[in-house]
Amino acid sequence: MKIDKAEIEKHIKGILIALGENPDRQGLKETPTRVANMYEEVFQGICYTNDDIADMFNKTFEDDLYVEEENKDIVLMKDIDLFSHCEHHLALMYNMKVAVAYIPNKKIIGLSKIARIADMVGRRLQLQERIGTDIAEIMQNITKSEDVAVIIEGEHGCMTTRGIKKTDAKTVTTTFRGKFKTDILLNNRLMMMYK
Numbered sequence: 001m002k003i004d005k006a007e008i009e010k011h012i013k014g015i016l017i018a019l020g021e022n023p024d025r026q027g028l029k030e031t032p033t034r035v036a037n038m039y040e041e042v043f044q045g046i047c048y049t050n051d052d053i054a055d056m057f058n059k060t061f062e063d064d065l066y067v068e069e070e071n072k073d074i075v076l077m078k079d080i081d082l083f084s085h086c087e088h089h090l091a092l093m094y095n096m097k098v099a100v101a102y103i104p105n106k107k108i109i110g111l112s113k114i115a116r117i118a119d120m121v122g123r124r125l126q127l128q129e130r131i132g133t134d135i136a137e138i139m140q141n142i143t144k145s146e147d148v149a150v151i152i153e154g155e156h157g158c159m160t161t162r163g164i165k166k167t168d169a170k171t172v173t174t175t176f177r178g179k180f181k182t183d184i185l186l187n188n189r190l191m192m193m194y195k
């Protein structure tokens, strides 16, 4: 699937007219094209399924280290900054920090790929909760490990710049899978590392 930029341009022009603007004035003439280009960039992830994203960033290393049961331990990447857009208002989710943890099961994933997965998942119309479950599903697919956790903190433009306007409100969501859900000590250890 590809984003239909011509359709987006047409509709953005319609929105400008509906707002009472003149879409042919100097400053707005190129706006529909600019917005279509921007949408192509920030909504690129809509064109791909979670399986597609897993294939895209499937760079793993098989290391003897993680075959030994006693060496299986938490790998955590935190403070991955991210933007997304809420599916209810198309408003920006910003100041987002994503943390992704997993326990390697024979395979280890290239670290940059974790951030690339988060980035692509953010390029969809999202719920903060679903960003977590999508990242967890893709991580499980690539690493073949059930034990994955995703913690996200973020601010929602639809709550800070309009509506209720709670400018300091932050939302924290957690997605715990496998042992991170069932083993409370492991979960506590992760939260200590996350702090």
Ligand SMILES: Nc1nc2c(ncn2[C@@H]2O[C@H](COP(=O)(O)OP(=O)(O)OP(=O)(O)O)[C@@H](O)[C@H]2O)c(=O)[nH]1
Pocket: 086, 087, 088, 126, 127, 128, 129, 156, 158, 159, 163, 164
């Ligand atoms: N759970 C969840 N809710 C979200 C997210 N992004 C936006 N929302 C909420 O989606 C809801 C949509 O509610 P509606 O009542 O249909 O929309 P609205 O009339 O604009 O609501 P207000 O924002 O309360 O003015 C709002 O409560 C938003 O805060 C998200 O990532 N997760």
Ligand SMILES: [Zn+2]
Pocket: 086, 087, 088, 089, 090, 091, 156, 158, 159
């Ligand atoms: Zn919203």
